[in-house]
Each structure stands twice: as structure tokens, then as C-alpha cells.
Amino acid sequence: MAVNYEKLVSDLVKPLVVHPDDVEVKKLSEDDKLVTVQVLVHQDDLGRVIGKNGRIANAIRTIAYASASREHKKITINIDAF
Amino acid sequence: MKTLNFEAKSIEEAMEHAERTFRINREYITLTTDEKKSMFGLKKHYEVTATVDVDLEALGLKVLKTMFENMGIENVKISHETPEKNEFNFIIESDENPVLIGKNGKTLENIQFYLRNLLNIFTDERVIVFVDIGGYKAHRKKQLEILATKTAKEVAQTKVAVKLDPMNAYERRIIHTKLADWRDVDTKSAGEKQDRHIVIKPKK
Numbered sequence: 001m002a003v004n005y006e007k008l009v010s011d012l013v014k015p016l017v018v019h020p021d022d023v024e025v026k027k028l029s030e031d032d033k034l035v036t037v038q039v040l041v042h043q044d045d046l047g048r049v050i051g052k053n054g055r056i057a058n059a060i061r062t063i064a065y066a067s068a069s070r071e072h073k074k075i076t077i078n079i080d081a082f
Numbered sequence: 083m084k085t086l087n088f089e090a091k092s093i094e095e096a097m098e099h100a101e102r103t104f105r106i107n108r109e110y111i112t113l114t115t116d117e118k119k120s121m122f123g124l125k126k127h128y129e130v131t132a133t134v135d136v137d138l139e140a141l142g143l144k145v146l147k148t149m150f151e152n153m154g155i156e157n158v159k160i161s162h163e164t165p166e167k168n169e170f171n172f173i174i175e176s177d178e179n180p181v182l183i184g185k186n187g188k189t190l191e192n193i194q195f196y197l198r199n200l201l202n203i204f205t206d207e208r209v210i211v212f213v214d215i216g217g218y219k220a221h222r223k224k225q226l227e228i229l230a231t232k233t234a235k236e237v238a239q240t241k242v243a244v245k246l247d248p249m250n251a252y253e254r255r256i257i258h259t260k261l262a263d264w265r266d267v268d269t270k271s272a273g274e275k276q277d278r279h280i281v282i283k284p285k286k
Contacts, residue, residue, distance in 0.1 A: 008152035015145055015200055018105050048105075048203075056199055062192040066181050067153040 003067055005030075005037050009077060012060050017045040022082065035068060035075040046081040084134040084206050089127050100132035110136050110204065136204040139170055142197055142211070146172060149193075155182065169210045170201070179216030187222065190215050191250065223256050230260040233282050238266035243283040248273065254280050 010025040017023060022042040029036045041049050050057045061077050068075040084104055090096035093115060101108050116129040139162060150158045158176040165171065176182060183190045190213060198211035214220065226249075233244050246257070254271055257280050261269050268283045 003154050004152065008149070011145075011148045011152055012196070015141070016203065018101065018107055020107060044105075051199065055195065059192040059196040059199075062184070062189055063149065063153075063196065066184055066189040070154070070178070070181055 003071060005035050005064065005068070005075060008067060009037055009039060009060065009064055012063065013039060013041065013049055016048050016056070017041055018048075019045055028078075033073060035073055037064070037075065037077045039077060039079045040082055041079070043081040046079070049079055084204070086132045088130055088132075090130050091127055093128065096128060096130040096132070100130070104132070104134055106134055106204065110134050134204055138168075138201045138204060138209065139164060141204070142170055142172060142201055145197065145200060146174070146193075150174075150176065150182075153181075168205070168207050169212075171212045171214075172197070174213065174215045176215070179218070182215045183218050187218055190218060219252075222253070226253055226256045227260045230257045230282075234261050234264055234267045237282045237284050238264075241284040243281055245272075246280045246282065248277050248279045251278075254278070 006025045006027050010023060013025070014020040014023050019042040022040075022045070024040040026038045026040075027035065028038050039049070048056070049060075051059075057077075057079055061075075064075045064077060084106075086100060086103055088096070088099060090099060093113065096113055096115065097108055097111065100111050100113065104111065112133050112135065114131045114133075117126055118129060119126045143160060143162060146160055147158070156177045158174065160175075161173045163171045163173075174182065181189070182193070184192075193215075194211060194213040197213060198209065201209045201211060229246070233246065237244050249257075258269050258271075261267055261282065266285050268285050270281050270283060271278055272281050273279050
């Protein structure tokens, strides 16, 4: 079963933020090697999602990466504010 | 738990203020309000107590379950315990433990880090989160203790300091603790960030 990366990432980001309704996760591209996911959050929430030294962003990336590796894919996640 | 006392002109204003101050979504905020009227009953305002009281264990479980479900990992069993207040242990078993543990436990570390950060948002007290998958950390602890003892014996004998591979704080702590009461060796951490490692030195 193919993994829904948008849902995986969105379910990780939403609990962290003050404005979950302003979280937008889009899959920019997917082929048999690489998935690119774009995460947009409210300006005030950007720090929450990135974390000190980007450690929360990295944690989210690592979890997504593990999930993608099961399908022998790589994943990149871009995080930005509106 | 977080609490905040303040005055507001309306309930909506109170909620907005609480949301902004706590930096927590209103879904998790409870307001207790007391309506106060001015002398002639012309103006009114509210005395508000806002509280955030989230069942952190339940939230942690929910987030983990959703995560594994989204990853498509099957037969996930999560047992949990709270040895002390604000201390949460989540012990995970699944059909695909290696995927969840990752290379050198990297994915496991990140799952724990993510969860600890998440739960810490909802309280002013310090929350300790421990996650283990398929007994990885328990096993790793045993290995590190064996390594520590073996290396310490060597150092005690040869009187030459030995540098161990870089490790994270948790792993270094296991070694420091294991060798703390040794008479002939001392442990020190050296190096920065990714390169932070333990040096076992002979005691003079």
C-alpha cells in the first residue's frame, strides 16, 4: 500500500502548532525515487515546526525518511510560512 | 498544566488572549469566567482563568498510533507507563522494528525527540519522555556497559587513555554512570556536537 506522505507529515505538524487550520501540506512531486513535500504553516508557528537548530524539522524529516525508505524512496520536505 | 488569570471585555477576546499567551490551540484551553459589572451596570468585564490541562499520556499515544498507521506499519503494540508524574515511557513493538529504529537508532531518537517537544508544549513543568522500540535501548545499554567495563580494564592496566566512538548524551550517560565508582579510571566527554565522545582516562 502506498504511503500517503501528505497525511503523515500533516499529522505530525498539526499537533505542534497554534493554528492547525492554517497548515497546508502539498505533494509537489513523486516518482519511483523521490517524493517532495511542501509544508506551509502560519507565520507564528514556523519556529515551533522548525525548532531550535532545526531539530524538530529534522525529526519530522527523519520519520518521513524512514517511512519512505520502506518503499525504497527518498523524501524531501520543505517547510515555510505563508 | 498551565494557568493564566486576566481580565477581558468578552469571552472571544479572552480566548484569543489565552491562545496567544499560551501559544496553544484553543481546543486545549478551558476558560472559567466571572462576569463583573461596573457601578451602574453600564460596562461589564470578565475575570478569566484560563487553563491548559491535557492528558499528555493519551495525547502521546494518539500521536504515535496515528504516525505508525500513516506509515503503514502493522501489528503495532504500544505499552505505556508513568513511573513518576510527568514521566512517560512508551514501549513499542511492531512488525517492522528496524524501520522505526533506523541506523544507529537515529529514527528512534527522533521519534522520542519529537514526542518530548510536543508534550512539553502543553505544560510548564518539565516532561520526560522515553521511547523504546523492540528492546533496542535495553539491548544497547547492555552492550555499552560491556564496552565500558572492557575498555576501563584496558585503561587501568595500560595507563593509556582511550577515546570511544561519538555517542549521544543518553549513551554517554550510560558509560559515565557505569564507570562512576571505578577507582582507577575517570570518564570525560570531549568534542562538540556530532563528535561528542567519551574519553576513559587512567586516574592518577
